[in-house]
Amino acid sequence: MDTTTEINDEEVTTGCYQVQENRRIYIVRRKTNRACHCFETGKDIRRALKNILEMVLYRERIAALKYEQIKMQSAEILEKNKDLTKKLADSNLINGLMVADLENRIRNLEVDVIAKRIMLKKSEANNILWEKIKALEVIEEKPTCQKMEMDLFGW
DSSP states (O other), X not given: XXXXXXXXXXXXXOSEEEEETTEEEEEEEOOHHHHHTTOSSHHHHHHHHHHHHHHHHHHHHHHHHHHHHHHXXXXXXXXXXXXXXXXXXXXXXXXXXXHHHHHHHHHHHHHHHHHHHHXXXXXXXXHHHHHHHHHHHHHHHHHHHHHHHHHHHTO
16 A cells, blocks of 8 residues: 655655655655554554654754755855955956056156156256366456456566
């Protein structure tokens, strides 16, 4: 004799089950001819079957609780992973921007150094020219001064 019991999630039962359309179908199969020689009365058979069903039900409840715990932990881990991935992307972006900013500063400093070198060379060239001009002015002033001195003394 085979028996099949169909129940909803709200009811409590035990046995092997298959998930079909969000319902659990519990199948409890027992052949009476095998069980009859082990038990003296039908009452003993019912008690033994009830104990077996309660044990299976208990295991099913424990498995469901463990599943829910694992599901919650998995959701938390996935959320943390998502947050860490976002933070990593943000930090990579910030680091990239900082590197680009530092590169721009380095380029600007290089340009400033080159400009100052050019200005220094030009100022050195200007100083050399001014020294030459002053030397020429001194040379030009000396002969005129000597001629004037000669005129004063009547030479």
